[in-house]
Amino acid sequence: MATQTKTVKENWKEAQSDFFESFRNYDEAGSLQRIQVLKYLVLTTMLMKSDINPFDSQETKPYKNDPRIAGMTDLVDAYQRDDIHLYESVLQSNKKDILADPFIAEHIDEVTRNMRTKAILKLIAPYTRFTLGFIANQLKISIPEVQDILGFLIVDKKVRAKINQQDGTVEVESKSDIARLESMREWSLAIEALWATIFNDGDGFKSQEPDQMLQQHEGSTQLGSGSSGKGSGGLGKARAGSKGIAGRIPGAGFK
Structure with missing residues (x-):
């Protein structure tokens, strides 16, 4: 059946539409196959995770209490109410009837x-x-x-948690923990940016090329030796007029 092929490909919405049209055609023709197709319609409604009850339409409503599809009717009702215990109970009670159809049996596990x-x-x-x-x-x-289900939810990022397989425990990251970690990350990035600014743009931390430092050092030495006859005055001029190493590094003149 072409519709079944579409369902296997997980085109649930399109398959549901096709099953509904098939049901209408069989119902108008008075065919008994309408019951089987109606079961498929209920199945695809659950597979596509729809909140719309398949028996709300004018065409399907008369069959809502039909005993031939009672199992599927109760199943979709429990599914849409998110009642896992009722769902499991209905499935077990009607397992023989529900799984009798190979197509339903193939997809009911999903x-x-x-x-x-x-x-x-x-x-x-x-x-x-x-x-x-x-x-x-x-x-x-x-x-x-x-x-297995929790692992899927974690990988799919629907749950932020870690599973400890040794003791069988699960630790869930709270929203406050996530916010705190995000704040710490932003703070760390801000500190890194600040240090980068200091080292790259700060005048007190700019490095000099070796040749430039050597030239400044030689200039400072010449100023000092050229004024030796004036005692300490020559050295005083060198300190005042030079921008050599002593002028660049804080505290270097006191070594």
């Missing part, structure tokens, strides 16, 4: 995975630290599945 993912996000919201076992017990699923 619906269940989405349901459990939403349940985990809702459950861990108030906590900054919890154990994998706690989540598993609350949702009645295995610890490996809890870890």
Whole structure:
């Protein structure tokens, strides 16, 4: 079936539209296949994570309480209410009927995975630290599945947390911690920029080329020796008129 191929490619919205049109056509023709197609319509509604109840339309409403699709009706109701325990209960109670259709059986696991993912996000919201076992017990699923779902949420950046596989604990970064780390990062960048400005633009820290320093040093020596007959006056002139090393480095004249 072409519609099934589209669904496999995860074009859920388009597949849902196709199933709805197929249902209308079968219903108008009085075909019994409308029940099967209606089940597919309910399935794709959950796969596309829609909040619109598939039985709200005028065409499908008469079949909402049809016992032939009661399992799928209850399932989508629990899914859209985010009631994981009701969802699991309905799935177990109607497992034989729901999984009897190979197409539904192939994709219902993805619906269940989405349901459990939403349940985990809702459950861990108030906590900054919890154990994998706690989540598993609350949702009645295995610890490996809890870890797998949390790992996906962390990689997808929907949860900021770290999993300690040794003791089975999970540490969630609070919003205040994230804000504090961001402030520290900005402060560090500001300090780096300040030091870069001081060393690159500050007059007191500018470096001189070796040849320039040597020329200034020789000029200072000549001034000092040329005025030796005047005692310390020559040295005084050299200090006053020279901008050599002693004039550049604070405290150098007192060594």
